[in-house]
Amino acid sequence: MDLATLLPFLVNVIVGGLVLGAVYAIIALGYTMVYGVLQLINFAHSEVFVTGAVVGFEVFRVLRDVALDGYVKLLIALLAAMIVSGALNVVIERLAYRPLRNAPKLVPLITAIGVSLILQDVLRVIEGFQGRFDLTYTLPTAFTTKFCAAASSCAGLGNALRTVGIDLQLKDVILLIVAGLSLAVLNYLVNHTRLGTAIRAVAQDRVTSGLMGIDANRMISATFAIGGALGGISGVLFGMKFGTVNAYSGFDPGIIAFTAAVLGGIGSIPGAVLGGLTLGVIQNLIGVTNVLGSVLGSANLGAIDASYQRIGAFIVLVLILIFKPTGLLGKSNVEKV
Amino acid sequence: MKKTALSLSVLAALALGTAGAQTTIRIASLSPLSGGQSDLGTQIRNGTQLAVNEYKAQFKKLGFDLQLVPYDDQADPATGTAAARKIAADRQILAVVGTLNSGVAIPSSAALQASHVAMVSPANTANQVTDRGLPNMNRIVARDDAQGGAGANFISGTLKAKKVYVLNDKTAYGEGLSAEVEKALKAKSVNVVANEGTEEKSDFSSIIAKIKLQNPDAIYFGGIYNQVGVFIKQLREAGVTTPVIGGDGLDSSELATIAGAGATNIYFTTVAAPIEALPAAKTFAASYQKTFNDTAQGFGAFGYDAAKVVLQGVLNAIRSNGNKLPTRTQVESAIRKGNFTGLLSGAVSFNSVGDRRAATMYVMNITGGKYKLDSSINVKPAKQ
Numbered sequence: 166m167d168l169a170t171l172l173p174f175l176v177n178v179i180v181g182g183l184v185l186g187a188v189y190a191i192i193a194l195g196y197t198m199v200y201g202v203l204q205l206i207n208f209a210h211s212e213v214f215v216t217g218a219v220v221g222f223e224v225f226r227v228l229r230d231v232a233l234d235g236y237v238k239l240l241i242a243l244l245a246a247m248i249v250s251g252a253l254n255v256v257i258e259r260l261a262y263r264p265l266r267n268a269p270k271l272v273p274l275i276t277a278i279g280v281s282l283i284l285q286d287v288l289r290v291i292e293g294f295q296g297r298f299d300l301t302y303t304l305p306t307a308f309t310t311k312f313c314a315a316a317s318s319c320a321g322l323g324n325a326l327r328t329v330g331i332d333l334q335l336k337d338v339i340l341l342i343v344a345g346l347s348l349a350v351l352n353y354l355v356n357h358t359r360l361g362t363a364i365r366a367v368a369q370d371r372v373t374s375g376l377m378g379i380d381a382n383r384m385i386s387a388t389f390a391i392g393g394a395l396g397g398i399s400g401v402l403f404g405m406k407f408g409t410v411n412a413y414s415g416f417d418p419g420i421i422a423f424t425a426a427v428l429g430g431i432g433s434i435p436g437a438v439l440g441g442l443t444l445g446v447i448q449n450l451i452g453v454t455n456v457l458g459s460v461l462g463s464a465n466l467g468a469i470d471a472s473y474q475r476i477g478a479f480i481v482l483v484l485i486l487i488f489k490p491t492g493l494l495g496k497s498n499v500e501k502v
Numbered sequence: 503m504k505k506t507a508l509s510l511s512v513l514a515a516l517a518l519g520t521a522g523a524q525t526t527i528r529i530a531s532l533s534p535l536s537g538g539q540s541d542l543g544t545q546i547r548n549g550t551q552l553a554v555n556e557y558k559a560q561f562k563k564l565g566f567d568l569q570l571v572p573y574d575d576q577a578d579p580a581t582g583t584a585a586a587r588k589i590a591a592d593r594q595i596l597a598v599v600g601t602l603n604s605g606v607a608i609p610s611s612a613a614l615q616a617s618h619v620a621m622v623s624p625a626n627t628a629n630q631v632t633d634r635g636l637p638n639m640n641r642i643v644a645r646d647d648a649q650g651g652a653g654a655n656f657i658s659g660t661l662k663a664k665k666v667y668v669l670n671d672k673t674a675y676g677e678g679l680s681a682e683v684e685k686a687l688k689a690k691s692v693n694v695v696a697n698e699g700t701e702e703k704s705d706f707s708s709i710i711a712k713i714k715l716q717n718p719d720a721i722y723f724g725g726i727y728n729q730v731g732v733f734i735k736q737l738r739e740a741g742v743t744t745p746v747i748g749g750d751g752l753d754s755s756e757l758a759t760i761a762g763a764g765a766t767n768i769y770f771t772t773v774a775a776p777i778e779a780l781p782a783a784k785t786f787a788a789s790y791q792k793t794f795n796d797t798a799q800g801f802g803a804f805g806y807d808a809a810k811v812v813l814q815g816v817l818n819a820i821r822s823n824g825n826k827l828p829t830r831t832q833v834e835s836a837i838r839k840g841n842f843t844g845l846l847s848g849a850v851s852f853n854s855v856g857d858r859r860a861a862t863m864y865v866m867n868i869t870g871g872k873y874k875l876d877s878s879i880n881v882k883p884a885k886q
Contacts, residue, residue, distance in 0.1 A: 174715050181707040289536075298540065299728055299760050301735075306763075309739045332714075334739060407704040408735045409760055411538065414704065452708025455696070456715060471709050472672055472699040 171460060173330035178449045184337045186445020187344040188406060191399035192422035193429070193437035194351065198392040201432040202368045202385055204270070205262065208277035211419025212284035213254050213393050217246035217400025218410040219288060222300040235305030239401075243343070246397030254393025255386050263382070281415075289412035299411045302404045308336040340402050347398050348438060354391065355434065364388055368432075421448075421475070424482050430495020439493055444478045451477035524567040525827050529554060529812055530589045531805070532582060532600030532610065532621075535574035538728040541756050542801050543602050546624055547572045548794050549805025550599045552786070555793075557813045564825055568813075571595065575606050577726075582606035586613040595619065596833045597812045599805060604628030605674035611639040618830040620837045622811045624804035627750060627773060628678045632855045638834050640856035642808050642847065643773030644863050648881035649749050650682020652771045652863045653722060655879075657683075658690045661745055661769075663719035665693045669709065669733075671725035671751075672699040679749045680724035706733045710740050718744060726751040731760030738764025750774060753800050758871040768868040769876065774800030775864050779875050780846045807845040814842050857883035 192214055199207040207213075224242040231238075261280050265273045292300065312326070312333040313319035319327055326333065355361040366374040367384040375381050403418060404410050425444045429436025452474040458466025485492060531550040534543030554570040561568040573589065575582030582601060589595050590613065597620040601607045604626040611621050615636050623631065623641040627649055632639060657663050666687055670680035677699065684697050695716050700709060713721065721737075721744055723730045734746055738761070745767045752770035761768070777783045777798055786806060790798035815837035819828035822836070842850040851859050861883075865876040 170715070174711060178708060178711050181711060185705060185707060298538070299731070299756065301760050301762055303762070309763075311741065332740070403704075407732065408739070408762070409704070409732050413538070417703065448705075449708045449711075453712055455698070456712055470696070470698040470700075471712075472701060474702070474708065 174453075174456075176329065177332050178453050179446055180331050180333065182446035182449030183442055184333075184340060184406070184445070185449065186425075186442035187341055188399055188402050188441075189418065189422045189425045189445055190438040190441025191344050191347055191395055191402065192418060193425040193441045194348070194434060195392040195396045195399070196423050196426040197429075197431055197434060197437040198388055198395070200426070201434075202364060202388045203262070203266075205273050206277065206423065207254075207257075207262075207389075207392070208274070208419075209257055209261075209280040209284060210254075210392070210396055211415030211422075212281050212288070213250050213257070214396040214400045214403070214419065215288060215410060215412065215415035216253055216284070217250040217397030218404040218414065219292065219300060219400070219412075220246040220249045220397065221401035221404050222302055222410065225303055229303050235307055238305065239308075239339070239405075242401050243398055246401045247394040248397070250397030250400065251390040251393035254389040254396065258386060258389040263385075285412050285415070292412065299409045300404070301409045304336065304405060308339065308405070309334055311335070312338050336405050340406060343398065343402060347395060348434075351391070351395065352434065360384075360387060417475075421478060424478060428482055428485055428492055430492030433492070433494045433496070436492055436494035443493075444481070447481055448474045448478050524562070524565055526569060526594050527561060527566045527596055527816065527827070528569045528571050528592065528594040529809065529816075530571045530573055530592075530595050530598045530600070531809075532573045532575050532585055532589070532598055532606075533602045533805075534577040535572065537576045537578075539577040539602060539726060541754050542625075542727075542799075543574075543577070545799050545802035546600065546602060546805035546808075548790065548796075549624070549798075549802040549807075550809040552789060552793065553806050553809035553813060557810075557817075560817065564817075564820055566820070566827070569594075573600075575601055575603075575610070577603050577606065579603075579606050579609050583609045583613050586610035590614055590617040590619055596816055596828070596830055597622065597837065599624065599808045599812055601626065602801070603673070603675055604631050604678070607631050607639070608634075608674065611636055614638055618834045620812070620815070620830070620834040622808040622815075622837060624808035625750070625774065625801060628674050629682075630674070630678070632857050635855045637838065640811075640837060640852050642804065642811060642845075642850050642858050642861070643750075644861035644881045645857060645883060646678045646682045646749075648861070648863060648883070649771050649773065650679055651686045652865065652879050652881070653679075653683045653747055653749065654686030654690065654692075656769065656771065656865055656877075657687065657720050657722065657747055658692050660877075661720050661747075663692065663745075665695055665716070665718045665720075667695050667713055667716060667718040667721045668697040669721065669723045669725070670697065670699050671723075671729055672701050673725075675749075675751060676724035676726075678724075679751075680722065683722050683724065703729055704732060706736050709733075710737055710742065713737070713742060713744075714740070720744060721746045723748045724751070727754040727757040728760065731757045734761040734768065735764045738766075743767060745769060747771075750800075753866070755797070755799060755873070758868055758873070761871075765871040766869050770866050770868075772800060772864050772866055773861065774804040775847060775862065775878075776800055776866060776873065776875055777803060779864060779878065783846045786846055803846045807847050807850070810845055811837065811840075811842045811850055815840050853883055859883070 195210045221242040313323040425440035429440030452471040454469040531547045533546040573585040607626040627646045670676040748770045750772040753772040758765035787798045819832040819836035863879045867876040
């Protein structure tokens, strides 16, 4: 195999990794938001995210034969998933975390795992009653076609991608745009609005911010609502990208997104994004190591196939935690000690 | 003295009790009833239920109340083994129909071995299932060495592929089957570019990138429909139309549902014949539909056949025991040594390790989401 075929292949693998990483990044934001405010790992987030995916599936299913533009359907799916997942996250916080807020840290952690298991089975029962297990997304056909298939219908960036030989489907491009927009809106919300200022104040010092007239409980609810809405968006993106979800689909991406949040520095919003993208790319690169091995004539590299792509991500995490325990962009919060 | 009198009266009461009421004989089914493979596991349970319904009257005449106890193994070896221990502890259970997954059957049958509970599998294909020579483990389907060979024959003979990409799901089933296919393909000097394992359930992008790079003539995937379906969906969306071949793990109508528009140019070898390929299955399919309000599939029919083997075996053991309740050991040897007839897939008898003496493999094709029989092959186990 020569460089001329290998190079576009590698570029495609990296671009694919970035698309995958964008999904992880948006899920990771859900973990990191809640952690930033409460120092709680919301393990139920993976199910909040699957709930979003299920809502998205239902919207696409119900609207399948309705004559609406594909993008309008997607918008409805995203909005519905944001509302349901956001509300669900608020309810979870109210019922499962708030009563335990002053309990030792291990207690809400255990509740979070419990909530996660309960939600899995609730989702399975709800869909199971309708005879469904694996929910297959029926997307508008345009979404699954190649992005910029013909030179005549493309201009600018699309055409540039095509000439370099980057293979994307339209849905991948949509996914990147939605993820980018969500991140921009979140960034604005947290850093440039009164709500964001209040949330950051609660995150820094709940008691003092209370003395300044901020209702901590309301801000924590708002954080969970935002985190849940992000979970809803990522659920729909996940369903679009991979085609199917079921009640138990949340576990794997949940663990990876959590890893991404830790890798980037948990509590840090840009960190979650960086962590997600990094893990996506690393995973895809490890998945193709055996091809590189065969090109370089190395039997050791040749033995590393796709079955190692998950482990690789965790090895990177362990290395980061050893050499930079706060994560890539995390700050050590000395004032807490 | 007093003690003896008491125990005598207890014994008498027990004897009266058994004479008055019917003795219960229970048959267990062990298959995934929840989780990603529940579609196949439920078929096995339902098929077993139909056979039990059919034989209830015969057992009643002999003074036995026949019951089915379904156990859920969630396609998980640990859960299956725990269920097997429960089965072993329930003295009324004389035999088991199950399991779906070879990975579950291997430890479960070992757990049942000590208490001599016979198992008849409607689905396990891994060689190890019977290669261990356990007296209690039998199967009515062909082995992986037969299935792998059939898959390889099809790839090189019918599809005329010169270059094949092999994938497996890293379970005892998928790895075993893929290894057999790889061996058989290499023997025909077909170029096997990879035999790659993946436990991934949703993201196949790096594998698909490699497939595009290698550009094989055919892809073999030793795995189960819920994983392979997602793979095929993503493969076709990425614009790869290469035929995908698999084993009986693909034998579910769910495969086409998951793959959606990509459910085309797919082939799989299966040990569970499609209902339409079984001459006697019309009435079975009708009563399945009526009882469970669902369409019977291959594993439903084989669950039914495996249950019939078990029930005829128990009846034989009862007869040779003078119409009294047989022991588990008697049932175990009656199943291994019996000749069973009236089954949907033809007559069954087992060799010394529990493999069916003559079994049939079927090659199925999926085009445009529709399943149809492509061809069938008769196979014999290596050991007679």
